[in-house]
Amino acid sequence: MLGGMSAPIRKPVDPAAAPIPAEAPRAPTEAEWAAMSPAQRQQAIAALVDSMSQEEIDERLAMAEGDPHFDAKVEARDTLRAWFGRRGRRIYIGAEMKVYYPGEKGFTPDVIAVTDVDPTPRLCWMVSAEGKGIDLAIEVHYAGNWRKDFVDNVVRYATLGIREYFIYDIPRGHLKAHRLPPTGVRRYESIPSRAGRYRSEVLDLDLAVEAGRLRFYADTAELVTASELVGKLEGMIEAAEARIEQEQARAEQAVGQLSAAILMLLNARGVPASEEARGRILRETDVDVLGRWLQRAATAAAVEELFLESTGR
Numbered sequence: 001m002l003g004g005m006s007a008p009i010r011k012p013v014d015p016a017a018a019p020i021p022a023e024a025p026r027a028p029t030e031a032e033w034a035a036m037s038p039a040q041r042q043q044a045i046a047a048l049v050d051s052m053s054q055e056e057i058d059e060r061l062a063m064a065e066g067d068p069h070f071d072a073k074v075e076a077r078d079t080l081r082a083w084f085g086r087r088g089r090r091i092y093i094g095a096e097m098k099v100y101y102p103g104e105k106g107f108t109p110d111v112i113a114v115t116d117v118d119p120t121p122r123l124c125w126m127v128s129a130e131g132k133g134i135d136l137a138i139e140v141h142y143a144g145n146w147r148k149d150f151v152d153n154v155v156r157y158a159t160l161g162i163r164e165y166f167i168y169d170i171p172r173g174h175l176k177a178h179r180l181p182p183t184g185v186r187r188y189e190s191i192p193s194r195a196g197r198y199r200s201e202v203l204d205l206d207l208a209v210e211a212g213r214l215r216f217y218a219d220t221a222e223l224v225t226a227s228e229l230v231g232k233l234e235g236m237i238e239a240a241e242a243r244i245e246q247e248q249a250r251a252e253q254a255v256g257q258l259s260a261a262i263l264m265l266l267n268a269r270g271v272p273a274s275e276e277a278r279g280r281i282l283r284e285t286d287v288d289v290l291g292r293w294l295q296r297a298a299t300a301a302a303v304e305e306l307f308l309e310s311t312g313r
Contacts, residue, residue, distance in 0.1 A: 025051045027100035033128040041129065048100060049123045068170050069142040073110040076138060076168075076214055079225045080113070080203070083216070091203075092117050098124040099134060101160055111138035113202055136164045136202040140214075142171065154178060158188045164202050168214045175209050251287065258290035262306070265297040273303045280307070 028036065028044055036044065077095040084091050092114040098106045112125065113136040127133045137157055141149045149167055157165045158180060165188065167176040177191035177198035191198045197206040197217060206217040216223040259282050266273050273281070284290055293306045300306055 024105045026105050027102055027126065028128065029103040030128065033102065045124065045126050045129060048106065048126070049098070066142065069110075069140050069144070072140045072142075072168060072170060072214055073138070075225050076111050076140075076216075079216060079223050080111075081119070083205075083218075083223050084119070090117060090119065091115050092119045092122075094122070094125070097122065099127070100124060101127045101133060104160070107156070109134075109137040110140045112136065115202060133160060134162055136166070136200065137162055138166045138168065138214075140168045140170065150176070154188055158186050161186060164191075164200055166198070166200070166207060168209065170212075173209050173212055175207060175214070177207070254287055255285055255290065258287065258294055259284065262290065262294050262297050265294065266300075266303060269297075271297075271300060271303055277303045277306075 025048055027048065033041065033044075073095050077093055080093045084093065092112075094112050095110060096108055097112055098108050099112065100106045106124070112134045114125070114130070114132065114134050117130065117132070125134060137153075139149045139153060153167075154165065158178070161180070163180050165178040169176070175198055177193075177200075178188035179191050179201070180186060181189050194206075196210075197208040199206055203216070204218075205223070208215050208217065262281050263273065263278065281290075281293065284293075296306045
């Protein structure tokens, strides 16, 4: 009791009356997909792209691990896209792309790779529509669900037949690498490390964690990221501009020295130079012209002889 008023009576919550969260949608089974018309297939894909259950909302919130997580996966995607794009290899690289296997709920790896397909933009990866599943998945772990990345996905991705699975653990600066055995058994085996690098047969590249970043290597050559490439280009431009400025400074210095030498030689020989002639000599910036004038200054009886181009001297 407070001030003569009784506390409100709380009614017990009836669990049966609570709304049941919508289950995440599943992709059509192979049989359902085969029975669909082209229009129905497009409608099915559109429905999956547009739908988002509470389960998927919770998953996306759990994936929000801040800048370190986001930057690492985008950097990996952009580096791989640039590398394969320059080589014309038909391989799709995506980040945060929803993947749907027949009859399965969708899942969203941080980075995926699919070989021998056109690298055109997509809204999702529908295995039935594409004709094949993904070949590689990379998860970037920072502050999210540890069990999902290191336990659940290891089982699920192997069961789905995803050939390789890499987990980049940012806080520990560590990389876990898995590959399906050639026997066809859908249970991952660890990819052995070679001097801190892990070979991806799908990408034909080595992966490593160095200086707190996920790096890719083609043999001994390190794949530069887009930001690093821009930095190198900016450095090259700055170096070129510096060389141009140095050459211009040296050219200006040479011009000044030649002009001074011409006037000193005329003065030493007692050849008078008017203010107009001195101004013309000092204003000239062509080193070749000044060189000819210097030669003539050694024998000219008058300063005007320096400027007589028709003499041929």
